Amino acid sequence: xxxxxxxxxxxxxxxxxxxxxxxxxxxxxxxxxxxxxxxxxxxxxxxxxxxxxxxxxxxxxxxxxxxxxxxxxxxxxxxxxxxxxxxxxxxxxxxxxxxxxxxxxxxxxxxxxxxxxxxxxxxxxxxxxxxxxxxxxxxxxxxxxxxxxxxxxxxxxxxxxxxxxxxxxxxxxxxxxxxxxxxxxxxxxxxxxxxxxxxxxxxxxxxxxxxxxxxxxxxxxxxxxxxxxxxxxxxxxxxxxxxxxxxxxxxxxxxxxxxxxxxxxxxxxxxxxxxxxxxxxxxxxxxxxxxxxxxxxxxxxxxxxxxxxxxxxxxxxxxxxxxxxxxxxxxxxxxxxxxxxxxxxxxxxxxxxxxxxxxxxxxxxxxxxxxxxxxxxxxxxxxxxxxxxxxxxxxxxxxxxxxxxxxxxxxxxxxxxxxxxxxxxxxxxxxxxxxxxxxxxxxxxxxxxxxxxxxxxxxxxxxxxxxxxxxxxxxxxxxxxxxxx
Amino acid sequence: xxxxxxxxxxxxxxxxxxxxxxxxxxxxxxxxxxxxxxxxxxxxxxxxxxxxxxxxxxxxxxxxxxxxxxxxxxxxxxxxxxxxxxxxxxxxxxxxxxxxxxxxxxxxxxxxxxxxxxxxxxxxxxxxxxxxxxxxxxxxxxxxxxxxxxxxxxxxxxxxxxxxxxxxxxxxxxxxxxxxxxxxxxxxxxxxxxxxxxxxxxxxxxxxxxxxxxxxxxxxxxxxxxxxxxxxxxxxxxxxxxxxxxxxxxxxxxxxxxxxxxxxxxxxxxxxxxxxxxxxxxxxxxxxxxxxxxxxxxxxxxxxxxxxxxxxxxxxxxxxxxxxxxxxxxxxxxxxxxxxxxxxxxxxxxxxxxxxxxxxxxxxxxxxxxxxxxxxxxxxxxxxxxxxxxxxxxxxxxxxxxxxxxxxxxxxxxxxxxxxxxxxxxxxxxxxxxxxxxxxxxxxxxxxxxxxxxxxxxxxxxxxxxxxxxxxxxxxxxxxxxxxx
Numbered sequence: 025x026x027x028x029x030x031x032x033x034x035x036x037x038x039x040x041x042x043x044x045x046x047x048x049x050x051x052x053x054x055x056x057x058x059x060x061x062x063x064x065x066x067x068x069x070x071x072x073x074x075x076x077x078x079x080x081x082x083x084x085x086x087x088x089x090x091x092x093x094x095x096x097x098x099x100x101x102x103x104x105x106x107x108x109x110x111x112x113x114x115x116x117x118x119x120x121x122x123x124x125x126x127x128x129x130x131x132x133x134x135x136x137x138x139x140x141x142x143x144x145x146x147x148x149x150x151x152x153x154x155x156x157x158x159x160x161x162x163x164x165x166x167x168x169x170x171x172x173x174x175x176x177x178x179x180x181x182x183x184x185x186x187x188x189x190x191x192x193x194x195x196x197x198x199x200x201x202x203x204x205x206x207x208x209x210x211x212x213x214x215x216x217x218x219x220x221x222x223x224x225x226x227x228x229x230x231x232x233x234x235x236x237x238x239x240x241x242x243x244x245x246x247x248x249x250x251x252x253x254x255x256x257x258x259x260x261x262x263x264x265x266x267x268x269x270x271x272x273x274x275x276x277x278x279x280x281x282x283x284x285x286x287x288x289x290x291x292x293x294x295x296x297x298x299x300x301x302x303x304x305x306x307x308x309x310x311x312x313x314x315x316x317x318x319x320x321x322x323x324x325x326x327x328x329x330x331x332x333x334x335x336x337x338x339x340x341x342x343x344x345x346x347x348x349x350x351x352x353x354x355x356x357x358x359x360x361x362x363x364x365x366x367x368x369x370x371x372x373x374x375x376x377x378x379x380x381x382x383x384x385x386x387x388x389x390x391x392x393x394x395x396x397x398x399x400x401x402x403x404x405x406x407x408x409x410x411x412x413x414x415x416x417x418x419x420x421x422x423x424x425x426x427x428x429x430x431x432x433x434x435x436x437x438x439x440x441x442x443x444x445x446x447x448x449x450x451x452x453x454x455x456x457x458x459x460x461x462x463x464x465x466x467x468x469x470x471x472x473x474x475x476x477x478x479x480x481x482x483x484x485x486x487x488x489x490x491x492x493x494x495x496x497x498x499x500x501x502x503x504x505x506x507x508x509x
Numbered sequence: 510x511x512x513x514x515x516x517x518x519x520x521x522x523x524x525x526x527x528x529x530x531x532x533x534x535x536x537x538x539x540x541x542x543x544x545x546x547x548x549x550x551x552x553x554x555x556x557x558x559x560x561x562x563x564x565x566x567x568x569x570x571x572x573x574x575x576x577x578x579x580x581x582x583x584x585x586x587x588x589x590x591x592x593x594x595x596x597x598x599x600x601x602x603x604x605x606x607x608x609x610x611x612x613x614x615x616x617x618x619x620x621x622x623x624x625x626x627x628x629x630x631x632x633x634x635x636x637x638x639x640x641x642x643x644x645x646x647x648x649x650x651x652x653x654x655x656x657x658x659x660x661x662x663x664x665x666x667x668x669x670x671x672x673x674x675x676x677x678x679x680x681x682x683x684x685x686x687x688x689x690x691x692x693x694x695x696x697x698x699x700x701x702x703x704x705x706x707x708x709x710x711x712x713x714x715x716x717x718x719x720x721x722x723x724x725x726x727x728x729x730x731x732x733x734x735x736x737x738x739x740x741x742x743x744x745x746x747x748x749x750x751x752x753x754x755x756x757x758x759x760x761x762x763x764x765x766x767x768x769x770x771x772x773x774x775x776x777x778x779x780x781x782x783x784x785x786x787x788x789x790x791x792x793x794x795x796x797x798x799x800x801x802x803x804x805x806x807x808x809x810x811x812x813x814x815x816x817x818x819x820x821x822x823x824x825x826x827x828x829x830x831x832x833x834x835x836x837x838x839x840x841x842x843x844x845x846x847x848x849x850x851x852x853x854x855x856x857x858x859x860x861x862x863x864x865x866x867x868x869x870x871x872x873x874x875x876x877x878x879x880x881x882x883x884x885x886x887x888x889x890x891x892x893x894x895x896x897x898x899x900x901x902x903x904x905x906x907x908x909x910x911x912x913x914x915x916x917x918x919x920x921x922x923x924x925x926x927x928x929x930x931x932x933x934x935x936x937x938x939x940x941x942x943x944x945x946x947x948x949x950x951x952x953x954x955x956x957x958x959x960x961x962x963x964x965x966x967x968x969x970x971x972x973x974x975x976x977x978x979x980x981x982x983x984x985x986x987x988x989x990x991x992x993x994x
Contacts, residue, residue: 034528034561037542043519053947053975057522076519087559106942106982107760115761118638146628147761150635153603275592276600276632457591462538490538497591 025052026099027084035088040071040138042102043085049075054104059141061105064094070105070139093138110134111144117151125164132168135265145272149283157282163328165282169265169290174240176213176295178247182389184212185297186381187288189304189321190222191311193451193468194348194371196356197303198226199233199254200363200378200399203407205385206252208393213247213295215257217270221277221311223455223467224353227256232357232426232464234417246414254411257291266290279311285324293332299388300329300336301381305343309448315340337388341377345446345474348374352460352467352488354426361423364405373473375399429458429465429488431495435502437478445507446474454487454505458498463490478508510537511584512569520573525556525623527587528570534560539589544626546590549579555590555624578623595619596629602636610649617653620750630757634768642767648813650767654750654775659725661698661780663732667874669697670782671866672773674789674806675707676796678936678953679833679856681841682788683711684718684739685848685863685884688892690870691737693878698732698780700742702755706762706796708940708952709838712741717842717911717949719902731899739896742776751775764796770809778817784873785814785821786866790828794933800825822873826862830931830959833859837945837952837973839911846908849890854908858958860884914943914950914973916980920987922963930992931959939972939990943983948975963993 025048032043042060044052054060056075061068071090079085084100094100113127123131131148134140140148157165184205188195202214216226227236237259238246246253258267266287273279292300302325304318305311312318322338329336348359348371362370363378382395398404409419451468459466469486472478484506489495510533517528527545529537539545541560546553556575564570569585579585598612608616616633619625625633642650669690673680687699701711712721722744723731731738743752751772758764777785787810789803790796797803807823814821833844833856847855848863867880883889894904936953944951954971957963969991974980 032561033563034559035541036559037540055522056520074519074521076517078518103978104947106979111760115763118635118761118763141760142628143631143757144760146631147635147763150603150632150639154635154639272628275596275626275629276603278600278603278632462589493588 025102027082027102029094029096029100030079030083030085031091032085032087039142040069040090040093041074041087042071042090043074043076043079045079045081045083046075046077047081049073052102052104059105061103062094063101063103064096069093069137070108072141108134108139110140114144114148114151117155118147120155122158123161123164128161128164129168132165132172132265135268136172142272145268149269149273149278149280152283153278153280157280159324159327162282162286162324163331165286166289166293166328166332169286170293173264173290173294174261176240176243178211178213178244178296180211181298182210183296183298184210184385184389185214185292185295185299186301186385187292187303189284189302189311191309191448192305192307192343193223193346193351193448193455194356194359194374195305195346195377196226196229196348196360196374197378197381199230199360199408200374200404201382201385202252202254203411204378204382204395204398204404206250206411207398207403207407208386208391209251210385210389210391211247212252213243214252214254215291215295216254217257219461221279221452223351223452223460224356225461226254228353228461228464229356229360230254231256232353233421234412234415236415238415246411249414250407250410252407252411253415255415281321281324285328289328289332289334292334297334299385300334301385301388302336302338303341303381304338305341307343307345307448310343312343335388337384339381339384346448346451346470347377349470350467351451351455351470352458353464354428355467355469355488358423358426361421361426364408365423366400367423427465429463429490431489431492433487433495433499434483435485435487437480437482437484437508439508440480441478441508443472443474443476443478443506444509447505450501450505454498454501457494457501458487458489459491459494463494465490466494510587512567512587514579514581514585515564515568515570516576517570517572524627525554525575525578526559526572527556527575528559528561528564530564530566530568531560531562532566534558537587537589544590546588547579548586548588549581554578554622555593557626593619593624595625599629599633599636602640603632605640607643608646613646613649614653617650617657617750620753621657627757630753634754634758634763634765637768638763638765642765644809644812647767647771647809648816650771651774651778651813651817654771655778658749658775658779659746661725661728663696663698663729663781665696666783667695668781668783669695669870669874670699670777670780670784671786671870672777672788674769674787674796676794676933677790677792677828678708678831678836678933678940679841679844679859680790680831680862681711681714681833681845681859682863682866684715684845684893685860685889686867686870687737687739688896689863689867689880689883689889691735691896692883692888692892693871693876694736695870695874695876696732697737698728699737699739700776700780701739702742704946706764706937708836708937708945709841710946711739713838713946713949714841714845715739716741717838718906719897719900721900723900731896734899735892735895737892737896738900740900766806766809770813774813774817774819777819782819784870785819786870786873787821787823788826788866789823790826792828792830792933795828797828820873822869824866824869831933831936831955832862834955835952836936836940836955837943838949839913840952840954840973843908843911846906846911849893850908851885852908912950914948914975916974916977918972918980918984919968920970920972922965922967922969922993924993925965926963926993928957928959928961928963928991929994932990935986935990939983939986942979942986943972943974944976944979948979950975951979
């Protein structure tokens, strides 16, 4: 059937949707929610069908996302659709079988082209979660993801990168390490993600300080000026397939190891990283729970990095408690500014970890430099300001001017003692319920850390929220966070 | 935020969608594809957000599905939404933990109220597929499903029902057994599903002969007239939660045992069945592959039926090859008409199985009757016509007047020999690619069955399709279907 296009000015937030008059749909024997096929400029595009009596017979309404792909005034040919081969591959993986290179390519290809239903993508994520991906599958996945996305071509001999497996609140070392490393003359095109499971991702925190959405060309200009950048990986569409997977992983906050490794290494490959420092924090409530688990992951990263020709150094660190005091985008940005500006309220643990990691990158890239000196001399802060300025931020922002949520609640100790244990997961939950990361000023500020002495009535933490309902929801979760003895 | 409703005349095919002006969405800090919460008549409804500049500020556009739930001219209050508790329960199951009664109730409740995203439902299905449901979980699931749906109250001492686990093409015994049993005076309110994994479900086949969508009241009237009915279980909304699960299971054709048992027994409970005959066919390509598997399933059904107070008889039958010759809605309907009308082309295997099963129901319900006699005397055909008439079908339809797809292709044997094996799965795939069950006339007709002699050049099967492309796709799969020696 050939139909005249009609732009609808409606956004679905992702899925490609077209709208047909019910009569046309009936004639084609298709129904609302069916997958249909459009041939446009000799390319096959799969879209989802909505129906409406407001669309005249003979016309096809295009949502904004669809219009971006099919921007035409010519008639559009529409067909009922067969199931893409990638769907059979997804079923195969859910059944626990290993996928071939071709099968993985078909999945990533269809993901990138928006040919898969969200439900089908969810099945793929669940399959990766419940049926482990093999090293081979992870390698295919990484390569296919890089192949389908944009690449940053910097033409430098050494390009440094770092990554942390996560699961530890704050731990926002990137925004410290990047300026330190760049100040020592090493190129560091840092791309970071928004939060998947945490109250804030590096991109969410950086967004408090500057813009973070840049395409590869804009990114190159920033790097040319400053030798570094700190941008959102999805904004630049380096790895489109991965971004779509992340979106579908989001509602259940799923982070299957195989997908995680592929996702991380694809992003490093896409920016052309030659050297990578990888941090695996372990702790009861961190993403990786035991040293054994961390070592397995370490080996997998080393093996696949080698194939991708990335020199990797993996460190296993302590993830028992949050690193830094603020948890949530603005609270974390404040911690970082305090460290860079040598403020006395700066969190010492975060500072120490950033210095240790920057030094590891210097060692890995055989650079003669001292992270401590670069930080203490103010060179790191100067580099930070350069980057913020290049990314259209306010380089002169002061930590006291960062806006926090105006609804807050102090949680006080009901006894004297020492903090013996801290439940990271609970703290994450509270910060998220309070509104982080979508509400920048929301989150949790920790007044005390492990092994600190606390008196009855002293504040343990403060919850910040941007609206009262969320503060109320968050307050309900205030129990069994600290073990005080 | 309070917004004025505006009906949009758009159907999503399921999900509840509202559309806001981008500025209103920004003010609420929500984005297209976010879940948002509406409080309407003191009930909380979760909906998905689309955005559009065509919706004026201060208004909220309602898709048809949403309008059905929120039919009001008053202003609508909209809030950012927290994650429903059921989502946490889904994650828990995906992690392999057993769910409590409360957790399962929350999932079924939110499913029925459309509070879950499709991606979240897919994760639940995947969890049930990869992490087995326990008997307890299946029981909670069955009870919760029945509780949330409509119930048929017939006020009869004996209400018979039957079910087949499936996986064997055709095997359309229901449309024979129901009139035989009803002709003997036993009430049989048969509800059937459309296909999930097969080229046709009983509902798809019955739809060739009469209407199949009736609500409980209409169903009662049909049963009052004829002592039976043969309707589509979803049409009557007996088990809404189950229907939604089936829709999400569809793209990957997933049929996890726990969900299957709950789905079947919930439907039997909802029609008030007192006696149930359950058929588990086994075969290399059937849904159940081994006798061992069948016996485990048999025990689970017996255990949970007992709790639900349904007297069950489970039979394990031969599922090595299709039962009957036609595969696809119209082709199967023709087989049935031929049996009921004692046509010489009637498939003997299907007839024999239906008689055996009807006799088992007679034994289970302690009824003195002979299925063979009822069929041969024409009483079954008379009862069938009564039911078809009550369901607004053409009771006088002849088998030769059933329309088959006008595009067809004969697949011929390239050697002499005997058929040693038949690949049910391949046959199913071919029939589905040809267009079954959506295209009623599409499917496969088998000219030969297992152990039959075949000469070189003789037709093994004919593919029927309603359009040429689908026939071409189906032809591509024509290999390794028969083993002939």
